[in-house]
Amino acid sequence: MSGAPEIRALGAPAATLGEGPSCDPLTGVVTWFDILGKTLYEHDPEAGTTRTHALPMRCSALAAVDAERQLVVSEAGLFLRDRASGALSLHRPLEADRPDTRSNDSRTHPSGAFWIGTMGIDAAPGAGAIYWYRAGEIRRLFDAITVPNAICFSPDGRTGYFTDTPTGIINRVALDPATGLPVGAPDPFDTGHGRGEPDGAVVDADGCLWVARWDGGCLEHLSPEGALIATIDLPVTRPTCPVFFGAGAGRMILTSAREGLGPDALAATPQAGCSFEIRLATPFSGKLDAPVALAP
Structure with missing residues (x-):
């Protein structure tokens, strides 16, 4: 990757804990959350404007459902959000018996399945898990996780990635592309390159990972084999x-x-706490997440 990237802060209020960015494949609008500030951000790239919406609970991720609805992941469960009014209605409870946990990193698999991470509110060791959701069904995939992050998938849906951030290790697991369910045990994919810990990640159209490094002040670009392609320095320490x-x-x-x-x-x-647009000197092709499947 040649040439320095252009990094520009968006005109939106800084978040205490900005997380869960996603691009709606139906509208092109980019959303993210301030988990601790209980706020949803909606950024319209065409207009260059960002709206904020106060939320009644801590939420961490959002996925498109259809032209009328979105699915919001929160500490109180999975909620359907009406696009027009913003009204929330409970779709499925998740860890309803665990007031000590909240949701964290989550992402839609190409099949329409949704992987959802949970963690202790105070990051208690091993208090969290990663769940699979599709068409009303929820299954626990991995437990005893402290801070689930880096949930993302290869373009063909055959490989999933995730981390328990304090371990410093990004794991890779083989998946059934039709369901997004694991078909084997996870194995270490990346153990880091010396800067911070792995936080959120996405996979581009070439199968490369882009990983935010918490306390590392950078974004890492990794090959499908885990080799470091490039490191992008950032104006914040906690991307x-x-x-x-x-x-x-x-x-x-x-x-x-x-x-x-x-x-x-x-x-x-x-x-710190701002969201940034990063323009790279070398063009690339990313990948948008699929809508989540509420029906079989």
Whole structure:
């Protein structure tokens, strides 16, 4: 990758914990959350505007359903959101017996299945899990996870990735492309390249991973084999997750966090918590997530 990227903060209020960016494949609108601030952001790339919506609970991810509805992942379960009014209605409970947990990183598989991560509200060791949802059914895939992140999938749906952030390891697992369910045990894919811990990640059309490095101040571009292709330095120390958007999914937005940063760190990185558009010198093709399947 040649040439320095252009990194521009979007005109939106900084988040305490910006997370869960996604690009709606039906509208092209990019959404993300301030989990701790209970806020949904909606960014219209064509208009260059960003709207914010106050939420009644901590939410962490959103997926398109159809022209009228979206599915929102929250600490209180899975909710359907009416696009026109923003009204939320409970679709399925998730860990309803666990007031000590909340949702975290989640992503739609090409089959329409939705992988959903949960974690302890105070990041208690092993309190979280990763679940599979499709057509009303929920299954637990992996448990004893502290901070689930980097949930993403290869373009053909045959490979899934995830991390438990404190371990520093991104895992890879073979999947049934028709269902998004694992067909084998996970194995280590990437153990890091010396900067921070893995947070959110996406896979582009070539099967390469783009990984935000929490406390590493960078975005890593990895080959399908796990080799480091490039490192993009960022103006924040706690980037959280990238997302592709635009024509050919050839543009990128990245969220970040202010959570846990003291006065000196905030003074050194005043854009902490902002979301950024990253324009690379070399064109690339990303991949948009599919709508989530509510019916078989």
